[in-house]
Amino acid sequence: MTVATTSVELPDEAATLELGRRLGAAARAGDVLALHGTLGAGKTTLVHGLAAALGIVGPVPSPTFVLIREYTGRLPLAHVDAYRLGGSDEALAIGLDELLGGPGVTAVEWAEIVDDLLPAQTLHVHLSTAGAGRRAELRGPELGRWLAGAGDAA
Ligand SMILES: Nc1ncnc2c1ncn2[C@@H]1O[C@H](COP(=O)(O)OP(=O)(O)OP(=O)(O)O)[C@@H](O)[C@H]1O
Numbered sequence: 001m002t003v004a005t006t007s008v009e010l011p012d013e014a015a016t017l018e019l020g021r022r023l024g025a026a027a028r029a030g031d032v033l034a035l036h037g038t039l040g041a042g043k044t045t046l047v048h049g050l051a052a053a054l055g056i057v058g059p060v061p062s063p064t065f066v067l068i069r070e071y072t073g074r075l076p077l078a079h080v081d082a083y084r085l086g087g088s089d090e091a092l093a094i095g096l097d098e099l100l101g102g103p104g105v106t107a108v109e110w111a112e113i114v115d116d117l118l119p120a121q122t123l124h125v126h127l128s129t130a131g132a133g134r135r136a137e138l139r140g141p142e143l144g145r146w147l148a149g150a151g152d153a154a
């Protein structure tokens with residue numbers, strides 16, 4: 001399987017939101033987005049854009065203390081924060097595998113903690129700081145499909 005990569009500069013919060021909206025516009029049932037990056041890298045911000053593009057209205061708080069929050073939009077969205085999970089065994093215990101195999105879109109912060117549960121077609125987004133802004137590295141076998149049909153945002 002060919003795994004393509006691309007890099008997107010995100011000079012400010014608005015750019016992170018826009019990337020999230022772009023990915024949300026391309027998302028299909030069953031898609032998984034794995035979000036990587038240190039504390040404050042912009043993972044939750046990206047999910048805010050994703051949720052907006054899926055037609056989810058209202059607040060989308062960080063799920064850190066509840067681990068999983070579920071929303072209903074054009075597609076269901078499950079927002080998972082794996083930060084407090086010890087690994088895949090604990091993720092299985094709270095049903096992450098069922099979400100990942102389900103009909104909605106699943107976005108997982110700190111996805112490396114549950115890496116062995118993620119499907120092969122997962123879109124991985126690595127966020128890092130770049131000056132005052134951020135940079136996103138996108139990687140996945142279906143990257144072309146994720147980026148197709150959306151202007152020149154990248
Ligand atoms: N491209 C960007 N440039 C500058 N600041 C940004 C950018 N994207 C997001 N931010 C800001 O970074 C801060 C942290 O963002 P966010 O909460 O999304 O990070 P996170 O990766 O989810 O953190 P955590 O690991 O704590 O869950 C927020 O204040 C947000 O506005």
Ligand SMILES: [Mg+2]
Binds near residue numbers: 043044
């Ligand atoms: Mg977060």
